[in-house]
Amino acid sequence: MAQQTTTVARRTYLPPPPPVDYKPAKRSIRGVKLEDIFDILGAFVSSNALTWLLFGWLTAMQSAVGFVLTNFVLFLVIYGVLTAIKNRREETRDRSISVLLFSAGFILISALLFVVIYTLGRGQTALGNFNFFTQSMELAGPLDPLTVGGIVHAIVGTLIQITIALAITIPLGITTAVFLNEIGGKFARFVRTVADAMTALPSIVAGLFVLSAFIRGGIVPRSGFAAALAITVMMLPIVIRASDVVLRLVANNLREASLALGATKWRTVWHIVLPTARSGLVTAVILGTARGIGETSPVLLTSGISAVMNWNPFAGPMISLPLQVFDFVKSPEPTMIARGFGTAATLLVLVLILFVLARTFGGKAPGNLSKSAQRAVHRNSLADERRIEAAMAGSANQIRNQKK
Numbered sequence: 001m002a003q004q005t006t007t008v009a010r011r012t013y014l015p016p017p018p019p020v021d022y023k024p025a026k027r028s029i030r031g032v033k034l035e036d037i038f039d040i041l042g043a044f045v046s047s048n049a050l051t052w053l054l055f056g057w058l059t060a061m062q063s064a065v066g067f068v069l070t071n072f073v074l075f076l077v078i079y080g081v082l083t084a085i086k087n088r089r090e091e092t093r094d095r096s097i098s099v100l101l102f103s104a105g106f107i108l109i110s111a112l113l114f115v116v117i118y119t120l121g122r123g124q125t126a127l128g129n130f131n132f133f134t135q136s137m138e139l140a141g142p143l144d145p146l147t148v149g150g151i152v153h154a155i156v157g158t159l160i161q162i163t164i165a166l167a168i169t170i171p172l173g174i175t176t177a178v179f180l181n182e183i184g185g186k187f188a189r190f191v192r193t194v195a196d197a198m199t200a201l202p203s204i205v206a207g208l209f210v211l212s213a214f215i216r217g218g219i220v221p222r223s224g225f226a227a228a229l230a231i232t233v234m235m236l237p238i239v240i241r242a243s244d245v246v247l248r249l250v251a252n253n254l255r256e257a258s259l260a261l262g263a264t265k266w267r268t269v270w271h272i273v274l275p276t277a278r279s280g281l282v283t284a285v286i287l288g289t290a291r292g293i294g295e296t297s298p299v300l301l302t303s304g305i306s307a308v309m310n311w312n313p314f315a316g317p318m319i320s321l322p323l324q325v326f327d328f329v330k331s332p333e334p335t336m337i338a339r340g341f342g343t344a345a346t347l348l349v350l351v352l353i354l355f356v357l358a359r360t361f362g363g364k365a366p367g368n369l370s371k372s373a374q375r376a377v378h379r380n381s382l383a384d385e386r387r388i389e390a391a392m393a394g395s396a397n398q399i400r401n402q403k404k
């Protein structure tokens with residue numbers, strides 16, 4: 001006889017409901033607990049004590065860099081052990097990586113502040129003289145005091161050269177990025193490969209290219225325009241690649257919606273794609289400017305060194321701030337070295353001003369309109385409303401006339 005199997009229905013047990021006045025405790029994901037602070041302080045004190053023991057008693061090591069690196073590694077190890085005693089593996093790994101990332105950011109900011117403070121400190125003797133920004137080095141020699149001579153000719157040369165380079169780079173670079181994203185094809189892949197390869201191009205090669213192709217060829221003389229061409233060669237691949245990445249981030253839904261409403265490809269790019277990626281494109285231009293404005297070797301080969309003011313970029317040598325720093329610091333005289341650090345500090349401030357202006361006038365994200373742009377949008381909306389009301393009134397009149 002076949003055995004009969006009986007199935008027993010399983011009962012589902014639900015947990016009892018929480019009381020009415022029950023409120024779950026909120027978990028803070030951004031705050032810092034007191035025990036975390038004690039772990040960090042304990043790891044810091046312990047790592048310093050062990051490092052001093054290693055370098056002062058157990059070994060003969062005396063390197064300052066080795067001391068810092070050993071201290072940092074011991075700090076990470078001790079902090080990981082203290083965290084692992086009280087937490088699970090995932091939380092231990094998360095906190096250790098967080099401390100590592102915060103340490104990397106602190107090191108980066110410290111290095112940047114050290115460069116800026118050291119440059120300003122070494123150049124303050126030159127920056128304290130008003131003539132440093134109003135005179136050129138035409139009447140000043142290596143043995144003259146800091147009250148004679150200045151770098152106004154280098155400031156003017158830098159502004160002229162970077163302006164010419166930006167006038168060439170911005171339209172050409174952004175147009176190339178639009179071609180790579182909106183048109184594409186086999187040639188686009190070739191252009192993207194060339195742009196990627198040119199990103200790692202040594203700056204001296206750009207100067208040699210302009211020197212051999214334009215100056216030796218008799219097309220342009222050694223001048224500020226030739227230096228601007230060399231700077232353009234350095235800036236162009238950076239602007240192309242950064243703009244290419246930014247335009248890729250624009251959602252295809254925006255393009256499809258514009259095309260579905262009857263807009264052409266050009267109007268879609270001009271009114272949808274580029275405004276959406278505006279802040280990213282400004283960042284791309286800033287990156288290219290930061291690369292080009294600090295170049296020395298291509299300018300050295302193409303512009304020449306001059307101690308006088310030159311407003312004409314197409315004739316005569318035109319020095320820039322990086323090249324002026326190179327010319328100053330190679331001198332053994334303390335006053336010339338002080339002028340060199342003062343020129344470097346001026347270059348830092350000039351780059352900061354350019355970045356702030358670029359962010360102010362073009363760095364707003366899509367939807368974050370300025371007050372003038374908001375007023376323009378409001379005026380356009382009122383005009384559209386009046387136009388729609390006039391069209392509806394005209395349609396109503398036509399209907400009444402037909403009924404009559």
